[in-house]
Amino acid sequence: MxxxxxxxxxxxxxxxxxxxxxxxxxxxxxxxxxxxxxxxxxxxxxxxxxxxxxxxxxxxxxxxxxxxxxxxxxxxxxxLTMLPQAPVAPEGLTVAGLVARGRHPYQSWMSRWSAQDEQEVRRALQATGLSHLGTRPIAALSGGQRQRVWIAMALAQDTxxxxxxxxxxxxxxxxxxxxxxxxxxxxxxxxxxxxxxxxxxxxxxxxxxxxxxxxxxxxxxxxxxxxxxxxxxxxxxxxxxxxxxxxxxxxxxxxxxx
Structure with missing residues (x-):
């Protein structure tokens, strides 16, 4: 082991x-x-x-x-990333918007959104097969797609x-x-x-x-x-x-x- x-x-x-x-x-x-x-x-x-x-x-x-x-x-x-059971996304949030929240640990008043953040979001969307759904509202997705979005957010956190x-x-x-x-x-x-x-x-x-x-x-x-x-x-x-x-x-x- x-x-x-x-x-x-x-x-x-x-x-x-x-x-x-x-x-x-x-x-x-x-x-x-x-x-x-x-x-x-x-x-x-x-x-x-x-x-x-x-x-x-x-x-x-x-x-x-x-x-x-x-x-x-x-x-x-x-x-370390923790994805809780049955998480709920804020109303109106898009796929890309939710995945981008995975980058919060890397943001501060000194370090704003960067090219690295953008790259990690793109990689997470690609890895989960969601690149074509970036602008889609979370509420419009199927159950399997929605769960993949949450996993993509965890991936974007890059832990x-x-x-x-x-x-x-x-x-x-x-x-x-x-x-x-x-x-x-x-x-x-x-x-x-x-x-x-x-x-x-x-x-x-x-x-x-x-x-x-x-x-x-x-x-x-x-x-x-x-x-x-x-x-x-x-x-x-x-x-x-x-x-x-x-x-x-x-x-x-x-x-x-x-």
Whole structure:
């Protein structure tokens, strides 16, 4: 496994007296796609928000070997992008206008919009297949297109690490595969480190290099899909009675409910 890009040690996070995550240890490999999976309410989104400092926590989170709390907010925004679940764009904003917002960490009263900013927006639109839709209002797009625009905005931010909270929410299977195929290309073609929360277990297995399985506020298992996925784990963590068979397309594991 590649060296860790993000690590958590003894991570404890809660919204009240009862912690959602307790004494959790995690290693996110660099240059890979990691999927966080687990039953509803197990803390997947909570973990993702903690890894970028959006939630207070006890313990330690490190980004590229540095304590996350010690990294200035602007510097953090140039190293790490977080795309929340089901984000909403301001009314009337165009595709290019939203993607351009990814360049905010590079703007200040001393440094205004530059040729570099323009280039990164163009690259992000091209990478997501949206160059021809730059002037289109966000509201006029399909669900899959809209999600690609948000990913393009994250790309324009030009960070080595992307955190995606359920990027396939509200999308049908065809759009889900389209968006996850884009995520995979970001890793293979640009070397991005991606951490994403997914509900669909078979999509997580197919598109992720590394799985982190959460259960009861802790990491139940982590590793490659082949190392992690078993009938026993599915029963223990998800309460799912299923077989694990070879995927005829990828030769990886495939979950088939009994």
């Amino acid at each position: 590649s060296p860790a890009r993000l690590t958590a040690r003894s991570l404890t996070v809660g919204y009240g007296q009862e912690p959602v995550l307790s004494d959790l240890d995690l290693d996110v490999p660099s240059g890979a796609v990691t999927a966080l999976i687990g039953p509803n309410g197990c803390g997947k989104s909570t973990l993702l928000k903690s890894l970028c400092g959006l939630l207070p926590y006890e313990g330690t989170v490190e980004l590229e070997g540095k304590n996350l709390g010690g990294i200035r907010r602007t510097d953090r925004a140039r190293r 080595p690490t992307l955190l995606l909270d359920e990027p396939t929410t509200y999308l049908d299977l065809a759009y889900s595969i389209e968006v996850l195929g884009l995520v995979r290309r970001l890793q293979t073609e640009r070397g991005k480190t991606v951490v994403m929360v997914l509900h669909d277990l078979n999509l997580a297995i197919r598109f992720a290099d590394h799985l982190v399985v959460l259960g009861d506020g802790a990491v139940a298992a982590q590793g490659s899909p082949a190392e992690v996925v078993s009938s026993e784990l599915l029963d223990d963590v998800f309460g799912l009675d299923a077989m694990v068979v070879p995927d005829p397309v990828t030769d990886g594991p495939l979950i088939v409910p009994r």
